[in-house]
Amino acid sequence: MSAQHNESPSPGQPHFPGVQLHIVTGKGGTGKTTVAAALALALASRGKTVLLCEVEGRQGIAQLFDVPPLPYEERLIARGPAGSGDAYALAIDAESALLEYLDMYYRLGRAGKALDRFGVVEFATTIAPGVRDVLLTGKVYEAANRNRRNKGARHYDAIVMDAPPTGRIAQFLNVNNELAGLAKVGPIKSQADTVTTLLRSPRTAIHLVTVLEEMPVQETGDGIAELRGGGLPVGGVVVNMVRPQDLDADERKHLLEDDVDRGELVHRLEQAGVPTDELLVEALVEEGRHHAERRRLEDSQRELVEMLDAPSYELPRLPGGVDMAGLYELAEALAQGGLA
Amino acid sequence: MNAPPSPRSATHRSSRATARVGPLIATHDPALVLDVDALLDDRSRAIIVCCGSGGVGKTTTSASLALRAAERGRKVVVLTIDPARRLAQSMGIEALDNTPRPVPGVDPAAGGSLDAMMLDMKRTFDEVVQSQASPEKARQILDNPFYIAVSSSFAGTQEYMAMEKLGQLDQDARASGRWDLIVVDTPPSRSALDFLDAPERLSSFLDGRFMKLLLVPARGPARLMTAGFGMVTNAITKIIGAQVLQDMKAFVAAFDTLFGGFRQRAQRTFELLQDRRTAFLVIAAPEPDALREAAYFVERLREESMPLAGLVVNRASSAADGSLSSHAAMTGVEKLRSAGQGDGLAVGLLRLHADRLVVVEREKRLTRRFATSHPDVPTAVLPALSTDVHDLDGLRRIGDLLGAQMGHSSDQQGA
Ligand SMILES: Nc1ncnc2c1ncn2[C@@H]1O[C@H](COP(=O)(O)OP(=O)(O)OP(=O)(O)O)[C@@H](O)[C@H]1O
Ligand SMILES: Nc1ncnc2c1ncn2[C@@H]1O[C@H](COP(=O)(O)OP(=O)(O)O)[C@@H](O)[C@H]1O
Ligand SMILES: [Mg+2]
Ligand SMILES: [Mg+2]
Numbered sequence: 124m125s126a127q128h129n130e131s132p133s134p135g136q137p138h139f140p141g142v143q144l145h146i147v148t149g150k151g152g153t154g155k156t157t158v159a160a161a162l163a164l165a166l167a168s169r170g171k172t173v174l175l176c177e178v179e180g181r182q183g184i185a186q187l188f189d190v191p192p193l194p195y196e197e198r199l200i201a202r203g204p205a206g207s208g209d210a211y212a213l214a215i216d217a218e219s220a221l222l223e224y225l226d227m228y229y230r231l232g233r234a235g236k237a238l239d240r241f242g243v244v245e246f247a248t249t250i251a252p253g254v255r256d257v258l259l260t261g262k263v264y265e266a267a268n269r270n271r272r273n274k275g276a277r278h279y280d281a282i283v284m285d286a287p288p289t290g291r292i293a294q295f296l297n298v299n300n301e302l303a304g305l306a307k308v309g310p311i312k313s314q315a316d317t318v319t320t321l322l323r324s325p326r327t328a329i330h331l332v333t334v335l336e337e338m339p340v341q342e343t344g345d346g347i348a349e350l351r352g353g354g355l356p357v358g359g360v361v362v363n364m365v366r367p368q369d370l371d372a373d374e375r376k377h378l379l380e381d382d383v384d385r386g387e388l389v390h391r392l393e394q395a396g397v398p399t400d401e402l403l404v405e406a407l408v409e410e411g412r413h414h415a416e417r418r419r420l421e422d423s424q425r426e427l428v429e430m431l432d433a434p435s436y437e438l439p440r441l442p443g444g445v446d447m448a449g450l451y452e453l454a455e456a457l458a459q460g461g462l463a
Numbered sequence: 464m465n466a467p468p469s470p471r472s473a474t475h476r477s478s479r480a481t482a483r484v485g486p487l488i489a490t491h492d493p494a495l496v497l498d499v500d501a502l503l504d505d506r507s508r509a510i511i512v513c514c515g516s517g518g519v520g521k522t523t524t525s526a527s528l529a530l531r532a533a534e535r536g537r538k539v540v541v542l543t544i545d546p547a548r549r550l551a552q553s554m555g556i557e558a559l560d561n562t563p564r565p566v567p568g569v570d571p572a573a574g575g576s577l578d579a580m581m582l583d584m585k586r587t588f589d590e591v592v593q594s595q596a597s598p599e600k601a602r603q604i605l606d607n608p609f610y611i612a613v614s615s616s617f618a619g620t621q622e623y624m625a626m627e628k629l630g631q632l633d634q635d636a637r638a639s640g641r642w643d644l645i646v647v648d649t650p651p652s653r654s655a656l657d658f659l660d661a662p663e664r665l666s667s668f669l670d671g672r673f674m675k676l677l678l679v680p681a682r683g684p685a686r687l688m689t690a691g692f693g694m695v696t697n698a699i700t701k702i703i704g705a706q707v708l709q710d711m712k713a714f715v716a717a718f719d720t721l722f723g724g725f726r727q728r729a730q731r732t733f734e735l736l737q738d739r740r741t742a743f744l745v746i747a748a749p750e751p752d753a754l755r756e757a758a759y760f761v762e763r764l765r766e767e768s769m770p771l772a773g774l775v776v777n778r779a780s781s782a783a784d785g786s787l788s789s790h791a792a793m794t795g796v797e798k799l800r801s802a803g804q805g806d807g808l809a810v811g812l813l814r815l816h817a818d819r820l821v822v823v824e825r826e827k828r829l830t831r832r833f834a835t836s837h838p839d840v841p842t843a844v845l846p847a848l849s850t851d852v853h854d855l856d857g858l859r860r861i862g863d864l865l866g867a868q869m870g871h872s873s874d875q876q877g878a
Contacts, residue, residue: 150518151516151517151518151651151653152516152517152518152519152748152750152752152753153518179653181653238699243699246668253612288517290651311704312704336851337547337549337851337853338547338851341547341548367814367815367818369810369814369815370808370811370812370815371806371811374808374811377808383808387808388808388809388812391799391804391807391808391809391810392795392809392813394798394799394802394804394809395795395796395798395799395809395810395813396794396795396798397787397791397792397795397813398786398787402784403784403786403787405783406782406783406784407783407784407787407812407813408812409783410782410783410784410812410815410816410819411808411811411812411815413783413849414815414849416849416850417849417850420849420850420851442818442819442821442822442825443821443825444751444825
């Protein structure tokens with residue numbers, strides 16, 4: 124039995140009320156950016172001031188919301204009706220984060236410029252293993268720890284991060300202390316330690332997006348094990364792009380066994396006023412069989428997801444793709460399901 | 464032969480910054496169809512590289528092509544990068560040992576054969592170091608913490624090592640005659656361009672300004688040092704600590720003499736990719752991101768004078784019949800519903816049909832858009848099977864569908 128049944132909070136109640144930092148990962152292309160954005164909207168609809176950030180320099184948020192590329196600066200991206208909160212967006216890049224960091228802690232001034240001239244900024248941010256990641260998560264840490272009393276600094280009730288894919292998430296969050304092995308002392312190391320403390324705390328939840336296919340589900344399981352092994356808090360599993368559930372088990376069984384009652388079907392189709400030539404009827408049956416096969420695959424993968432011991436949340440595959448309206452729909456489903 | 468590749472600046476990494484390449488005005492010729500079997504049977508093609516952004520089916524497509532070529536009589540080796548576990552098992556390559564092994568169950572009737580291997584990136588890197596340096600020096604490098612970090616986690620190492628391995632296989636193939644076709648899968652990068660750019664990125668890192676700077680004190684006269692150097696080292700020490708700097712210096716000093724060799728190898732492979740013996744296949748899903756990446760890649764190949772064979776649109780949705788529109792199907796559903804027949808097989812099938820047509824229409828629109836701006840790129844459309852592809856039969860099915868393109872129109876058909 125999965126956690127989703129064990130906990131079974133009443134529908135519409137958020138399952139992660141104490142979480143401030145939501146990290147969204149998953150296999151490439153399963154919908155991390157989409158889910159992160161929908162989650163941010165859902166959290167804002169609950170009255171929270173939300174920051175949605177991305178860290179891979181892809182401008183996925185801007186593309187999704189159809190706005191110009193985001194700078195290294197928090198921008199209002201969605202404002203709901205009265206009573207709901209606002210959603211801001213930020214594209215974090217390591218270069219800007221490094222220069223900001225140096226300025227904040229060392230007032231480096233001239234040396235900062237020199238670093239740039241000698242290729243050190245480029246080096247530290249694109250190459251030096253681990254340093255880049257600490258800079259990116261460090262910026263998120265900074266945003267998560269702002270004080271309401273600081274003048275001008277915006278306090279965020281929730282931060283949603285569109286994170287790197289499952290294959291790199293543990294390393295990104297510094298689970299195996301790769302950086303520690305490399306940089307054993309020094310401020311980057313202590314910065315990494317501070318960030319790790321936040322990441323391992325109950326203020327954080329790492330959600331994994333998957334689709335009901337073999338490789339993504341496998342990766343999700345491996346990812347959860349790795350994260351948990353590293354002491355990081357796993358949140359929910361978001362099952363994305365679920366096929367329509369129009370046919371019940373019995374109907375699918377008949378389709379798979381190819382013993383559909385054609386007479387009955389033709390009769391109903393006539394009632395529906397659609398043509399009932401044999402070609403069309405066979406085509407519909409063929410599509411149904413294809414769908415039933417796909418559902419069989421999804422069902423077997425769903426069983427595996429349910430054994431992962433994390434609550435799961437399903438999102439439908441939107442046939443027309445994800446536009447703003449579609450994003451609102453997905454956000455609603457997440458709020459209903461309790462992820463937000 | 465074309466000019467050798469020039470060092471690329473960081474801005475060159477994405478062709479987003481370069482001019483759009485296209486027909487300028489749309490033509491209304493039907494899209495060119497990719498003749499996969501002609502490609503596989505063309506003995507002058509010795510290398511097929513499958514590129515595309517992550518998750519689109521590069522590994523599946525490259526394995527299917529390799530199997531089909533082998534069963535059509537070619538002596539094939541396929542270099543896969545990250546196969547799904549079950550696929551790796553059924554190809555007999557779950558052991559990550561960097562050596563091509565015969566794939567069990569391949570039909571040898573046409574006189575061909577199929578070997579497969581899975582890339583071990585760290586091992587490949589280690590082997591290059593070992594082949595370039597004295598045993599003692601190699602040890603020094605392999606044990607350096609900085610080397611270990613770079614060789615196992617530097618973004619781009621996998622791409623670099625895939626190219627390196629391709630170069631090795633090609634040499635091996637030509638020397639031994641063991642293979643006459645190499646099919647290469649590429650790493651699951653977010654951008655297909657990474658495959659072409661990674662070697663350059665790694666090179667410019669290892670040969671970069673900063674690395675040079677680290678070498679200066681080891682080499683000599685203080686006058687070479689610029690005034691800012693002390694300041695810079697201080698700042699770096701502050702940030703990452705003295706130990707890392709020390710490891711890096713040791714690594715750079717040891718690696719310095721190898722570097723020329725590394726660069727040369729990368730250059731040779733790059734030239735190999737421009738050779739007429741090579742063909743690139745770009746794989747994309749019928750999704751905006753994947754097709755955009757495919758477009759960048761196609762434009763970039765042209766810029767680099769690299770031979771493009773065509774585009775494979777993988778996992779396309781298909782509707783078995785187009786005569787009933789999605790609107791008509793939904794009208795039918797409404798009718799049944801108001802007659803109190805709101806559930807049942809007919810309603811379910813009509814709804815599914817409507818949903819499916821919306822997906823198919825959207826995918827066709829996206830694919831057509833690509834074809835309009837790249838009218839000269841032959842395209843194959845590969846339907847999504849309802850199950851994963853995890854054994855030789857599955858690969859054969861994909862291969863058959865790829866081979867059957869010529870018989871069909873460019874309309875989506877199948878499964
Ligand atoms: N529920 C959904 N219904 C329909 N389409 C979807 C859904 N979720 C995501 N998509 C589409 O799938 C594609 C991939 O989604 P997205 O970009 O969010 O994935 P990602 O995990 O962020 O990808 P990457 O690994 O490349 O960053 C997009 O075209 C998106 O519009
Ligand atoms: N045409 C197809 N129909 C059904 N499943 C497919 C198809 N192409 C690929 N797949 C499945 O999609 C998944 C990802 O494919 P893979 O080839 O590993 O992608 P990539 O190498 O580009 O990351 C695999 O599970 C594979 O079986
Ligand atoms: Mg994304
Ligand atoms: Mg792959």
